[in-house]
Amino acid sequence: MEPTADQSATNARSLSPSSPPVRLSLAPYQAVLGGCDGAWWPYSYRLVDELAVLVVAMDGVGVITRVLLGIEPWPDLPHRISVRGHSVTAGWLTSGQEKNVIVLCSYLEGFRSLLVIPPAMPTDAAVRLMNSPVPVDGSRSATELLAIATARSEVVLVGDPL
Numbered sequence: 001m002e003p004t005a006d007q008s009a010t011n012a013r014s015l016s017p018s019s020p021p022v023r024l025s026l027a028p029y030q031a032v033l034g035g036c037d038g039a040w041w042p043y044s045y046r047l048v049d050e051l052a053v054l055v056v057a058m059d060g061v062g063v064i065t066r067v068l069l070g071i072e073p074w075p076d077l078p079h080r081i082s083v084r085g086h087s088v089t090a091g092w093l094t095s096g097q098e099k100n101v102i103v104l105c106s107y108l109e110g111f112r113s114l115l116v117i118p119p120a121m122p123t124d125a126a127v128r129l130m131n132s133p134v135p136v137d138g139s140r141s142a143t144e145l146l147a148i149a150t151a152r153s154e155v156v157l158v159g160d161p162l
Contacts, residue, residue, distance in 0.1 A: 022057040025130040026112070036101060036142065039130045041117040048078050051090065055083045055104075062109030064088055070099030073118070100142040115142045125149035 023041035042050040055064045063086065071077060071092040081088045100118075105111045117126045129149050 019053065022053045023117075023126075023130070024054065024057050024114075026061070026114075036115045037112040039115040039117055040102065041121070041126050041130060042119050044119050045074055047074050047076060047090070048081055051078075051081055051088065052083045054102075055081075055088055058104055058112070061112060062106030064104045064106055066091060066105040068093065068103040068105070069116070070094075070101070072099045073116070098142045100146055115145065118146065121146070121150065 020043060023043075024038065025040075026038035040054055042054070044050060051067065055067075058064050064083075065086070066089045068091045071094050074092070077092050078090055081090065100116045101113055102116050103111050103113045115129060117129050121129070126149075129145060132145075
């Protein structure tokens with residue numbers, strides 16, 4: 001499916017107590033200079049809903065006003081999302097941006113980059129990724145880490161006696 005972009009502000013689903021918890025792992029701010037500051041494991045590729053929950057969870061690190069992400073994994077990209085009374089602008093890149101990283105920007109606190117774990121990633125692989133930041137030395141990109149985690153998960157499933 002070709003990604004689409006909605007140019008109007010979009011209200012996200014209600015953030016009710018019955019909503020599932022955000023799956024987010026954060027390192028202390030600037031603890032991982034040059035790498036990802038953590039990992040985010042959304043439940044779906046419906047960015048309008050997932051982004052609202054992520055932005056609310058990030059309130060402790062500053063008010064998120066803008067996000068940047070690769071366009072490839074997201075089928076529908078809103079231009080603007082209203083979250084708890086403020087507007088978050090979404091920007092996307094078709095090239096030059098790691099497709100499995102999201103950058104969250106705050107006017108006061110700078111930015112945070114997160115590894116985006118695909119919603120369908122097996123739980124064991126996703127948990128491993130949630131606990132291991134992208135290396136700062138450039139030895140592995142976010143996409144390579146996801147491929148390695150998926151391969152390890154498949155090896156365990158194939159080798160697992162029933």
